[in-house]
Every structure is written in C-alpha cells, then in structure tokens.
Amino acid sequence: YMTRALKIYEEFGDEPRQALVLGNIGNLYLDYNKFEPAKQAFERTIVLAKKHNISGTLANAYSGMLQYNFQTANYPMAMRYARMAETILSKSNSRSDLGTVYNSIGQIFYEQKKYDEAMDYYDRSLAIRKDMNDQLGIASCYKNIGVCYGKLQEFDKANSYLNRAIAVFKRIDARDYLRDAHVQQAKLFEEQKNLGGSLLALKESTKIKDSIYSRETTDRINELEIQYQTEKKAQQIVLLNKENKIQKLTVQNRNITIGIVAGVLLLSVLGGFMFYNRYKLRQENRLQETIIKQQDLSTKAVLQAEETERQRISSELHDGLGQMFSAVKLNLSGIIDDIKFKNDQSSSVFMKTLDLVDESCKEVRVISHQMAPNVLLRSGLATAVRDFIDKIDARKLEVKLETVGLKDRLDTNVESVLYRVIQEIVNNVIKHAGANKLDIQLIREEDGVNIMIEDNGKGFDTAIVERAEGMGLKNIRSRISYLKGSVDFSSAPGKGTLVAIYVPL
CATH class of the missing domain: 3.30.565.10 (Histidine kinase-like ATPase, C-terminal domain)
Known part of the structure; x- marks a missing residue:
C-alpha cells in the first residue's frame, strides 16, 4: 500500500508526501533487514525534505540513516547522521524523538567501547523519558546503563540498574524487553562468578520466552477463529444479495450508462488539467535548470579567478619580496665583519635586525606556500x-x-x-x-x-x-x-x- 501511495504522489508531483512515504518505506525495509533498499529510500527522503524544508521528515530520515549505518557497523557515519538529527530535533523541541536519538548515540559509543560517553547519552535520554513518564523508555535506559556499568566492572551499580529495569518491565508487562533484561543479568552474574544467580536469570528468561510463544499461539488461534466466522457471515450475505441483484439489474444498467458518460467527461477534464500541469512543471524545471547552470558557471569563474590570484600573489611574494629579503640578509651578513660597532648594544641591535630580516624571509615563504601549496x-x-x-x-x-x-x-x-x-x-x-x-x-x-x-x-x-x-x-x-x-x-x-x-x- 505504501508503494501504491508513493506512485500516486509521484504522478501528481506531490514531493512533500513522497518524502513522508519514502521515510516510512525505509523504516519498513530496516525492520526486515533489507539495508540497501532502506538506504536508497532514506537518501531520496533527504533530498526531497531538504528541497521543501520539511524539518520533521528530514530529522526522521537522518534517524533512519543513523540506524542503517549502525546496523551495518559504520559507526562514524552513524554518528554523523545522529548529530544532524540531534541538531534539528533540538531546534524543534521534539523531545520524544530527541530521547530516541540520544539513546542511539549511547549505543554507538557502547559499540565503540566508549562506555563513559555511552552512559552520558543514556542519562540524557533517561531524563527526557522521566519528564514524559515514558515507562518503557525509562526501563530501557536503566537496562542500557546497567550493561555499561557491567563493562566498567562496577557490578553493584550494574545490578542495581538492571533490577530497576526488570521491575518496570514486569509492571508494564513488556515481556520481550523483560526477557532481554534477564539475559543481560545472567551475563553479569556469570562475569561475577555467581553461577547460581546466572542460572536463575536464564531460567526466568526461558520462562518468559515460553509464555511469549504460548501467547502468540493463542492469538493465532483466535485470529483464525475470527477469520472463519467472518467468512461464514460473508457467505450468508452473498446468498442474500443474489436475490436483490436480480431486481436491481435494470436500474444498474441505466446508472452504468450515465456513469460511463460522466466518467469520460471527467477523465477528459482531468487529462487536460494534468497535461497542462505537466507542461507548466516542465517549463518551470527548465527555467530552474538554466538558473542553476548560470549560478554554477558564475561560482566556478569566481573560484577559478580567486585561485589564479592566489597563485599570482604567491609567486610575487616568493620571487619578488622573498628574493629581496634574501638579498638584504646576504648583504647584511657580508658587511658584518667590516663594521666596527661603538659598543655591545649597537652590535646587539644589528644582530637583532639581521634576525628580523631572517624571520621576515621565513614568514614570506610560509604565506606564499599557504596561498598556493605545492604539496x-x-x-x-x-x-x-x-x-x-x-x-x-x-x-x-x-x-x-x-x-x-x-x-x-x-x-x-x-x-x-x-x-x-x-x-x-x-x-x-x-x-x-x-x-x-x-x-x-x-x-x-x-x-x-x-x-x-x-x-x-x-x-x-x-x-x-x-x-x-x-x-x-x-x-x-x-x-x-x-x-x-x-x-x-x-x-x-x-x-x-x-x-x-x-x-x-
């Protein structure tokens, strides 16, 4: 259905809604671990969102690229997109999404073994979750902080945060999250050589996994029962409708004829409108392309002129002023033995002057190289x-x-x-x-x-x-x-x- 919606928006040239649908498609691809199609969808979203200045959609697309790069272990790029999403969400005060981004930045630092930095961003996410009374988010932050403390060998704090997470997950009946928290607790106990505690935590995890499977089985049976009853009622409705259809055939035939005529007229009007609209859009695109091309040529000419001028000034400094300073230094060095100074102070002033000339030579050379670096x-x-x-x-x-x-x-x-x-x-x-x-x-x-x-x-x-x-x-x-x-x-x-x-x- 998303693909159908995207096709309709493309036909009508509605780019803002295209960006929104593409972002949803990218997230759906991520859920199914189809990373390359997800990346392509997010990149198209970014282009359209930037073009129309849709900050919310752009932030979501940056978050999507963050998750894509995180899943593919490209942590520097994941951090780049996280920072860009953070900038937009901070300006728009989108606290819920900002809390999610902070949590993702913490996960990036965790994967890079930067546990102190990871906990800093988990704490930021936790503060937002508490402010919004987001119990699931609060418990998830507790779990992540506990795991970090475990990596830092601070086992008491790690146990404390994991127990807080488990208590909240139990209260809100978040079984998948609760099972993962018990698994993390089992790993922590095993690291502490507490094999009994580790075994109990694993048993709790297995018990929750079994209950989840049982619940899914029950839900599936109920779903099949509902489908059966629905199909049964649908068959009864079909039998009743057959009798009514016989009576309505004459009226329907007349209505169909009227509908066809009206449809042809409507399609003709819509076709003319769409043709005119596309022609107008093509003309506008051509004009925009011409303007962009002229701007590119102007910018290129300015940059080329600037670089040429830098090279000319660099050459003048090196071959002109630099050579003159070198000659002055050479001449002063040549006459130093022929000069009889009145006192040591005059000799010192002369040597300082010679040093200043030498520093000036070096400074001219540095400026020359910076303006047109040969390297x-x-x-x-x-x-x-x-x-x-x-x-x-x-x-x-x-x-x-x-x-x-x-x-x-x-x-x-x-x-x-x-x-x-x-x-x-x-x-x-x-x-x-x-x-x-x-x-x-x-x-x-x-x-x-x-x-x-x-x-x-x-x-x-x-x-x-x-x-x-x-x-x-x-x-x-x-x-x-x-x-x-x-x-x-x-x-x-x-x-x-x-x-x-x-x-x-």
Whole structure:
C-alpha cells in the first residue's frame, strides 16, 4: 500500500508526501533487514525534505540513516547522521524523538567501547523519558546503563540498574524487553562468578520466552477463529444479495450508462488539467535548470579567478619580496665583519635586525606556500592537509587527522576547494574556539567524500550565527554548494563544535 501511495504522489508531483512515504518505506525495509533498499529510500527522503524544508521528515530520515549505518557497523557515519538529527530535533523541541536519538548515540559509543560517553547519552535520554513518564523508555535506559556499568566492572551499580529495569518491565508487562533484561543479568552474574544467580536469570528468561510463544499461539488461534466466522457471515450475505441483484439489474444498467458518460467527461477534464500541469512543471524545471547552470558557471569563474590570484600573489611574494629579503640578509651578513660597532648594544641591535630580516624571509615563504601549496598539486588532499596541520603549534592545539580511502587522487578542482574549506575551518577554530583539541576525519566512499571536523572549544549558538553569518561561513557554504555538497554545523555554548561536510563524486 505504501508503494501504491508513493506512485500516486509521484504522478501528481506531490514531493512533500513522497518524502513522508519514502521515510516510512525505509523504516519498513530496516525492520526486515533489507539495508540497501532502506538506504536508497532514506537518501531520496533527504533530498526531497531538504528541497521543501520539511524539518520533521528530514530529522526522521537522518534517524533512519543513523540506524542503517549502525546496523551495518559504520559507526562514524552513524554518528554523523545522529548529530544532524540531534541538531534539528533540538531546534524543534521534539523531545520524544530527541530521547530516541540520544539513546542511539549511547549505543554507538557502547559499540565503540566508549562506555563513559555511552552512559552520558543514556542519562540524557533517561531524563527526557522521566519528564514524559515514558515507562518503557525509562526501563530501557536503566537496562542500557546497567550493561555499561557491567563493562566498567562496577557490578553493584550494574545490578542495581538492571533490577530497576526488570521491575518496570514486569509492571508494564513488556515481556520481550523483560526477557532481554534477564539475559543481560545472567551475563553479569556469570562475569561475577555467581553461577547460581546466572542460572536463575536464564531460567526466568526461558520462562518468559515460553509464555511469549504460548501467547502468540493463542492469538493465532483466535485470529483464525475470527477469520472463519467472518467468512461464514460473508457467505450468508452473498446468498442474500443474489436475490436483490436480480431486481436491481435494470436500474444498474441505466446508472452504468450515465456513469460511463460522466466518467469520460471527467477523465477528459482531468487529462487536460494534468497535461497542462505537466507542461507548466516542465517549463518551470527548465527555467530552474538554466538558473542553476548560470549560478554554477558564475561560482566556478569566481573560484577559478580567486585561485589564479592566489597563485599570482604567491609567486610575487616568493620571487619578488622573498628574493629581496634574501638579498638584504646576504648583504647584511657580508658587511658584518667590516663594521666596527661603538659598543655591545649597537652590535646587539644589528644582530637583532639581521634576525628580523631572517624571520621576515621565513614568514614570506610560509604565506606564499599557504596561498598556493605545492604539496596539494604534487601529493593530493590528504598529504596537503597533514602538511598544513603539522605547522600548527601542538602545544596550543592538538590536532588528530584520520584519512580513509584517499590513496587515489580526487579531481583537482574538488581537492582545491576542500583544502580551502578545511583551512578556513581550522583557522576559525584557532581564532575563535579557544580549543586545545581538534579531530579531523576525511573519508572517501563510493558515492562521495565525508569530512568531519570537531573541536572541544567554547562552541556557539548556531541559530544566532546563521542569522548573522560572516564572510568565513559564507565562503564555506558557497564553496561546498559549488561542489553540489552539504555542510552542517552542530554546536552549543560550552559544548564544542562539529562541522559535517558531504560532497558527492
């Protein structure tokens, strides 16, 4: 039925409802472990939701991609989509969905063996569940926290939280969840060498499993009985209707004729309307494509002119001003032995001047290389970024760089734009964030490049910054837009900043 609904919405060009149905289809595919069809449905949902600015549908699609990547053990990508869903849900105050996302982030950290971080997000989810009096959610958070404490060898706390979870699951008769809680408790007792407790917990789990099977069998028998009674009544109704149909044939024939004529007229009107509507949509699409094409050409020309100007200035600095400073240094070094200084102070001033000239030579060379880094042209994006961050003082900012799948070179234009964007973001961290740690991930996949840059600085209010966007953020957005990509900022005061970039290839 969902597929039929999607087909109808596609025929009428109703893209917002297409996005909604595609999201539901993606979740259904996930329930049946059909991961690739689920991924395709969610990706189509994201495109349509972004196009029409439907934040709720977009957040659900991000959550779906989070679950897809979690199920396929791609935890970095799962975290990326979790952060994007968190940003949207925080703005819209969708507390129930936000609690679910927090719980999923905790599961990602758990799978990565980061148990303290996992418990932090389980606690956030628990606070929301308690505020909403969501008993099932509260018990699930208790269970997850208990399992984390078990991994940390804090067995008393682990037992306490698991017992709380079991008590709530029993009270609300959540048997599937209760069975899993007993299984986790059995594992915990086994780790404590409490084999008796482990055996009792496993017996409880088996007893619940048997009761679930018995209940399902009873429900199935009742369902079959209802179907039998329904079919029996339907047969009686059919026998009664046969007598009435004989009397109504003449009237029906007349009504059918009238209906056919009216249907033909209605179809003609609908056909004309749909033809006109499709023609109008095609014209609008052509106009939009032309506008986008012109914008792309303009952006490309600006970026190319900017890069050309950078190379020209770099060459001027290196070959002009740099050579002049080198000549000055050489001349001063050549005459030092011929000069007789009046006192030690004059000699010291002369040596400091010589050192300043040397520092100026180095500074000109650094600026020249930053404006047109030769390493980017020679070795590619990953090597250029590593060369750039190696020049940062590690005592003030510790930078970790992780690259995946970048052994083969990207398109020269893509490498140049991404390098400038990363350079701009890192400079912003140095100038404004007050951070001492910075993590950079460059991941190339089959269909695109993902970049995640996260610092532990003072953060900022994304709503305020988006309303008063400076030149730096505008440059970042325009460059990524030129590559048909997307960039998302996730931050809050006192909680650092995460910048997530995706560029299709």
